[in-house]
Amino acid sequence: MEEQTVQTKEIMEVCLLAGKIMLQSGGETYRVEDTMTRMAAAFGIENTHSYVTPTGIIFSAEGTGPTRTKLIRISERSTDLEKVALVNSISRGISNGDINLKQAFEQLNEINSMDLAFPLMIQVAAASLASGCFMIMFNGGWNDFIPAMVSGGVGYLSFVSFHRFVSVKFFSEFLASFVIGLLSFLFVKLGVGQQLDKIIIGSVMTLVPGLLVTNAIRDLMAGHLVAGLSKGAEAFLTAFAIGAGIAFVVSFL
Template identity: 40%
Template sequence: MDNQTIKQLLNTGILAGKIMMESGSEMYRIQDTIERILRKGGLSQPEVFLTPTGIFVTARDIFYIKMAEVHHSAINLEKVTKVNALSRQFSDNQISLDELQNGLRDINSNTSDFPLWLKLLGAFVISCTLMILFIGKYDWFDFFQAGFIGLFGYLVFNYLNNVVEIQFISEFIASVLIALAAIGLRQLNLINNLNYLIIGSVMPLVPGVALTNALRDLIAGHLISGLARMVAGTLSALAIGGGIAVVLRFLL
């Protein structure tokens, strides 16, 4: 295998892994995808080392090592699905290495996120339905109020996350505003139970996917990434709970 092909293979594996990591995939899935690409490309003993902020790829029978820094992480499972599909097509000889690399670049550049209106609709549905689920009884009087406050809180979080780019601050401020809005509705006698309303409204902010992936990474043996993601998820939960607690402590 010539040096140019080896470099292209490493670059393609790195690109696939970086897209998946930035889209919120589990570490073991990223490692499996990169190793599958490298083995199919002709590297018999690939070596892949992953951290939450970096990817290192090489093989025992070559003298090259490729690394990439991961600056941010979000949840976009559509990208993860598309990368998995492309890597399997490459493994089944349906596409060439050039087609795989071009396809990954297209996924990285042209795969759009869900529109904001759809995210807000999801936040509305999650807030009012999970309120019913967690309290264990039907509270129809607070049903729509929980949905609208959850929608409002997620809108604030989404805006601040794009401006501040520090997720914990965005979650704290959004949870503070959710608690203030809930207290305001209670002062106007528009809700029955303040606690039920807040429980449902903060659900769109809870990092459920991140915590689930952290646990799966720990089970799969990726201790560094699992612990790092678990700490990040815990800090998010503390930010959300802290914002609610501050408002309730000083206004009630």
């Protein structure tokens, strides 16, 4: 009985680690719950219950011994879909019988400690190019392509830099959008840019919470109302911060 209890605890640890990685990396709530349930079932625990929100996971397993329940807190969230894909591949390997409990725990710990993000300069370059392309997509002129690239790249770099010193994401997004609005205004004022609105719209697109909005809608459609509304509220705050930063520049300059 004691050995079975220990095994149930280890299975729960593996499932919770997988769920934690996915939730911290931008995975949908229903995907996290489904992955944890499938992994537990593959290891022999059929009766499991999970309750996942953007800030925490509650997981309960009914094995041969007493029911065990554990709660873990999710304090940091980012976007790293490669980690989500890696955890999904481990889950499939467990379901197929190719990965045992020990191997799964080791591989998940390795994924959890990985830093799969691109170098900062590559991220800034991608944000710059995306900003210029978004500006063109919103019917902007080619004369504003370079100003949009510079504003978007500097704005994204500002967001990353501010977020290292300010833990509250709202203020980092507000300051980054303020920088974008200020640079866009200066480009137009100096005659380098022409359409202020198009430059600003293209530049702020790298800060727009697209994944949050998508996940919020998918969670709501899947019936996860609390998680869907929470992510929707987070997306609204981000959009408000971006709009407030731009409005501050436009109002006072």
